[in-house]
Amino acid sequence: MEEILSMIFNGINLVKELEFSLSPQESPESLSSSLGSISTLFGDANERLKILLARRNAWVPNQPKPKPVPVSGLDQMMMQSEPDLMQDYRVRQGEMQTGKSMDSGASCAFLTPRPRRRKKDGDEETVLVAAAARMGNMDTPPDDNYAWRKYGQKEILGSRFPRAYYRCTHQKLYKCPAKKQVQRLDEDPYTFRVTYRSSHTCHFFTTSPISSPAATATTVNVHYGPAVVNMAEAMLGNMESVVPFSEPYFNYGSIVPGDAGDGETWK
DNA sequence: ATCATTTGACCACC
DNA sequence: GGTGGTCAAATGAT
Numbered sequence: 001m002e003e004i005l006s007m008i009f010n011g012i013n014l015v016k017e018l019e020f021s022l023s024p025q026e027s028p029e030s031l032s033s034s035l036g037s038i039s040t041l042f043g044d045a046n047e048r049l050k051i052l053l054a055r056r057n058a059w060v061p062n063q064p065k066p067k068p069v070p071v072s073g074l075d076q077m078m079m080q081s082e083p084d085l086m087q088d089y090r091v092r093q094g095e096m097q098t099g100k101s102m103d104s105g106a107s108c109a110f111l112t113p114r115p116r117r118r119k120k121d122g123d124e125e126t127v128l129v130a131a132a133a134r135m136g137n138m139d140t141p142p143d144d145n146y147a148w149r150k151y152g153q154k155e156i157l158g159s160r161f162p163r164a165y166y167r168c169t170h171q172k173l174y175k176c177p178a179k180k181q182v183q184r185l186d187e188d189p190y191t192f193r194v195t196y197r198s199s200h201t202c203h204f205f206t207t208s209p210i211s212s213p214a215a216t217a218t219t220v221n222v223h224y225g226p227a228v229v230n231m232a233e234a235m236l237g238n239m240e241s242v243v244p245f246s247e248p249y250f251n252y253g254s255i256v257p258g259d260a261g262d263g264e265t266w267k
Numbered sequence: 268a269t270c271a272t273t274t275g276a277c278c279a280c281c
Numbered sequence: 282g283g284t285g286g287t288c289a290a291a292t293g294a295t
Contacts, residue, residue, distance in 0.1 A: 149270090149271065149272085150271075150272055150273085151272090152273090152274085153272095153273075153274075169270095169271090
C-alpha cells in the first residue's frame with residue numbers, strides 16, 4: 001500500500017513540476033513526455049489498487065463494517081472510492097495558499113533562537129476522533145498511521161483533560177514539521193479532538209516507519225499532504241470533520257452522542 | 268545504548 | 282500577568 005501511495009504522490013509531484021514549467025515556450029515533445037510519465041504513474045497505481053482490492057475482497061469477505069458515523073459528504077465519497085486512503089483525507093483549516101508547510105522554526109534554525117509558534121498561525125486542521133476503547137485503551141486516541149512522539153502535556157484552563165503535544169518521530173531525521181495536539185472532549189470523554197499542524201514531509205506510515213526498504217531515501221521528500229487536502233478543500237471548503245479511521249479496532253460508535261463505550265477511566 | 272515519555276521551567280502571545 | 286506551546290533534563294522502557 002505504501003508503494004502505491006508513493007506512486008500517487010510522485011505523480012502529484014510530477015503534475016506540480018509540469019504546472020511550474022508550463023509555458024507557451026514548452027516544446028510539445030517535453031509536454032508529451034511529462035504527461036506520459038504522469039499517466040503511467042497514475043495508471044500503474046490504479047492497477048495496483050485494483051489488484052489490492054480484488055485480493056481484499058477475496059480474502060476478507062466478512063470483515064466487520066464500521067458502524068455509521070456522522071461524516072461529511074467528502075468523507076463518504078472518499079470512503080466509497082478509496083477506503084485505505086480515507087485516513088489521509090483530512091479537511092484542513094488553513095495551509096492552502098502556498099503548499100509550503102515547513103515549520104517556520106525549522107527553516108530559520110541557524111543562529112537566531114527558534115521562534116516558538118503560537119496559536120492561530122493558520123496552518124492547522126482539527127478532527128474529532130473516537131478513542132480506542134477496545135482492549136481497555138482509553139489513554140490514547142486511535143493510531144492514525146503516523147509515528148508520533150510526545151513532547152509535552154499541559155493542563156488547559158476550562159478543560160477537564162490535559163492536552164498532549166506530539167510531533168513526528170522523524171522530525172530530526174527528515175526535518176518533518178508535522179505536529180498534533182490531542183485533547184479529550186469535556187462533553188464526550190470518549191472522543192478526542194486532534195489538531196494537526198503542518199503536514200508530514202516524510203510519509204512513513206505506522207509506528208514502525210522503516211518497515212519497508214523502499215520507503216527510505218526515495219520517498220521521504222514526497223510532499224503529499226497539501227495536494228490531497230487541496231482537492232478536499234476545493235470540493236467542500238474549510239470545515240471540521242469527524243474522521244472514521246479504517247483500523248478495525250476503532251470504536252466508531254463512540255463518536256455518536258449517547259453511544260459512549262464502556263466507561264474506561266484515565267490513569 | 269537508544270529511544271520514548273514525563274514534567275517542570277521557560278518563553279511568546281494576548 | 283495569565284495562558285498555551287515548547288524545551289530539555291530526568292526517568293523509564295526495550
